[in-house]
Amino acid sequence: MRYIMLIYQGTALEQQAALPEEEQKQVYADYQGINQTPGVTPGLPMGLPQNATTVRVEGGKTLTTDGPFVGMKEAVGGLFILEADDLDAAIEIAARVPAARYGGAVEIRPSEVYW
Amino acid sequence: MVTTLDQVFREEWGRVLATLIGFLGDFDLAEEAAQEAFAIAAERWPRDGIPSNPRAWLMTTARNQATDRIRRNRVLATKFGLLVADNRAEVPMKTTTFPDERLELIFTCCHPALAVEAQVALTLRTLGGLTTDEIARAFLVSERTMAQRLVRAKGKIKAARIPFRVPPAHLLRERLDAVLAVVYLIFNEGYGGRDELAAEAIWLGRALAELLPDDPEVRGLLAMMLLHDSRREARFSDGELVLLGDQDRSQWNTEQIADGRAELDRALALGGRGPYVLQAAIASLHAAVPCDWAQIAALYGELTRLTASPVVELNRAIAVAETDGPEAGLRIVDGLGLDDFRYLHSTRAELLKRLGRTDEARAAYRRARELTDDGAERRFLERRLTELAATTGSG
Numbered sequence: 080m081r082y083i084m085l086i087y088q089g090t091a092l093e094q095q096a097a098l099p100e101e102e103q104k105q106v107y108a109d110y111q112g113i114n115q116t117p118g119v120t121p122g123l124p125m126g127l128p129q130n131a132t133t134v135r136v137e138g139g140k141t142l143t144t145d146g147p148f149v150g151m152k153e154a155v156g157g158l159f160i161l162e163a164d165d166l167d168a169a170i171e172i173a174a175r176v177p178a179a180r181y182g183g184a185v186e187i188r189p190s191e192v193y194w
Numbered sequence: 195m196v197t198t199l200d201q202v203f204r205e206e207w208g209r210v211l212a213t214l215i216g217f218l219g220d221f222d223l224a225e226e227a228a229q230e231a232f233a234i235a236a237e238r239w240p241r242d243g244i245p246s247n248p249r250a251w252l253m254t255t256a257r258n259q260a261t262d263r264i265r266r267n268r269v270l271a272t273k274f275g276l277l278v279a280d281n282r283a284e285v286p287m288k289t290t291t292f293p294d295e296r297l298e299l300i301f302t303c304c305h306p307a308l309a310v311e312a313q314v315a316l317t318l319r320t321l322g323g324l325t326t327d328e329i330a331r332a333f334l335v336s337e338r339t340m341a342q343r344l345v346r347a348k349g350k351i352k353a354a355r356i357p358f359r360v361p362p363a364h365l366l367r368e369r370l371d372a373v374l375a376v377v378y379l380i381f382n383e384g385y386g387g388r389d390e391l392a393a394e395a396i397w398l399g400r401a402l403a404e405l406l407p408d409d410p411e412v413r414g415l416l417a418m419m420l421l422h423d424s425r426r427e428a429r430f431s432d433g434e435l436v437l438l439g440d441q442d443r444s445q446w447n448t449e450q451i452a453d454g455r456a457e458l459d460r461a462l463a464l465g466g467r468g469p470y471v472l473q474a475a476i477a478s479l480h481a482a483v484p485c486d487w488a489q490i491a492a493l494y495g496e497l498t499r500l501t502a503s504p505v506v507e508l509n510r511a512i513a514v515a516e517t518d519g520p521e522a523g524l525r526i527v528d529g530l531g532l533d534d535f536r537y538l539h540s541t542r543a544e545l546l547k548r549l550g551r552t553d554e555a556r557a558a559y560r561r562a563r564e565l566t567d568d569g570a571e572r573r574f575l576e577r578r579l580t581e582l583a584a585t586t587g588s589g
Contacts, residue, residue: 080355165357166307167365189354 081162081190082169084176088156091181106177113159113175122158156183160190199239202248203232207323208401210252212299213292215320216358218260221348225320227263231256253292296321297405298358300398304373305356312347313376319344321401322394332383332391370406374415374470377402381419392423403457410466413457414474420454421477423447435574438480451481472497487516504530508538511545520548536565540575547582556582 095106114121132145156178163169166187173185207228214224231252245251303316315333318324324332330340350356361369377398384392399416406412428441436442458474476493479486494510497503507530515523524545532538543558556579563575 165355166305167357167361170307187354 080165081160082166083188083190084159084161084169084173085155085186085188086157086159086176086178087154087184087186088178089181089183091178091183092156094181095177109175109177113172116172118162119172120160120162122160155186198244199236202244203235204323206249206252207232208296208299208321209249209292209294210256211320211323212295213253214256214260215302216293216295216298217257219358221320221351223260223263224256227256227260228252230259249292294405295358296401297360300373300402301360301369302351302356302358304369304376305351306369306372307354307356308347308350310376310379312343313372314379315340315343316347317376317398318380318394321398324394328390332388370409370411373402374411378415378419378470381422385422389426392419392426395419396423408464410461410464411468411470413461413464414466414468414470414472417454417457417461417474418470418477420450420457421474421481424450424454424481430570433570434577435570443483446481451478454478454481467496469497469500472500485516487513491517504532505535505537508532508535508541512541515545515548520545524549534565536562536571539565540578543578547578552582552585 095103098106113119161169161172163172166189169187173179173187176185179185210231211224211228214228215221218224218227234255235248235252239245300317300321303320304313308316311333315329318329318332319326326341326344327337330337333340360366377395380391380398381395384390384395396416396419399412399419402412403416424447425438425441425445427447428443428445429436431442454474455478458471458478461471461474472493476490476497479490479493491510491513494506494513497506498510507526511523511526511530514526524542527538527542527545530538539558539562543555543562546552546555546558559575559579559582563572563579566572566575
């Protein structure tokens, strides 16, 4: 099963910026550790939510709006693809993402074949 | 005859369904097949008699139903040029020994990736064998809402691939606690008067104790439920709430108390000192005459250390008030900061009344009444206020 792991930074970026240098290094090392975990395909680094554009199509007409999709309070801050046996395995990897412990979250979406 | 059939169905539903899910790897297919098998049994058994091995009969019939359905789907799929990947049902299932996969089932149903209300509904539907309509009525929602909740939960199990297994050792404690929390939640729903849910929770508790005989918390939860439930008849008199001290003890179910204490003893013998074991021990002391309040206060103290729950502290305050006087109890209550919790105010009111601080007691009863929706509890508080007015009048 392939899972798309969406990282929500929440307050994590600010909290991490305020950490002592050693702990900041640990955060980078943890992300690198996840990227090197078997089954993980790292995603591209994502730009900031304020630079996002959301596209909707209504009645055949394309509507573009500034910012992330407003269905939730937080915006996606990054993602990676994970190949894992089941949800428990995915949850264990998600729990290793630093954002998850610094006030952010990771959203796990099973991948779907839509076409 | 009808009761016997019901009993067999009740006993076998969860087991048959669990084995089918393990075998087919699909909740919906397994449930449909089990339903068909039980329907065929309901039609035939009264006429032909119950087979010598009802479980094997139900399992074989259900498996055949599932295989037929898969074949039909495959024929249909081939017609439309689709591929059907799942060949699991083609693997012959041993019909002499069926693995008991109820544990796998309950851990899947109570997986933390599902919403708690979905966990509850799924557990009652699959393990408990309640119909969607019965669950809907018990939780006061429409059958449609409950059906949607079940469909969504089963959909997520499949789509997100929630594993059908007993969790590995490093996850077991946490996941088992989630299972126990679901059973306890079902019991608490029943405690408010919906008897069938309390009975259902006890039934699930017994099944868990049978499946995990060495876990003290499983036994602790079962003991606590049995002990609380033993006072069910005495908790209401003509629909009105009766507090423990005023209950008619002849209405307590002594057999169930003994049963609960036996479970508690087993939990303690297993070295249990967890939250459910402690609560069972407290419930056991509550059922004793005279009540050992000092011991109860000490156990609540231990429970506070484990749970850090202000609600537990509130209960400790009640026990302390019995041993060290209402003032000592009140000191604990006033340090809790549970301002929106109705039992904080009703407890304060009782203690203030005992201290003769009538005006403050009245204000506290009123605050409790403001926060209470439940009819029987509201009427109880009304009665207390009336009594208070009467004392002031005479004094």
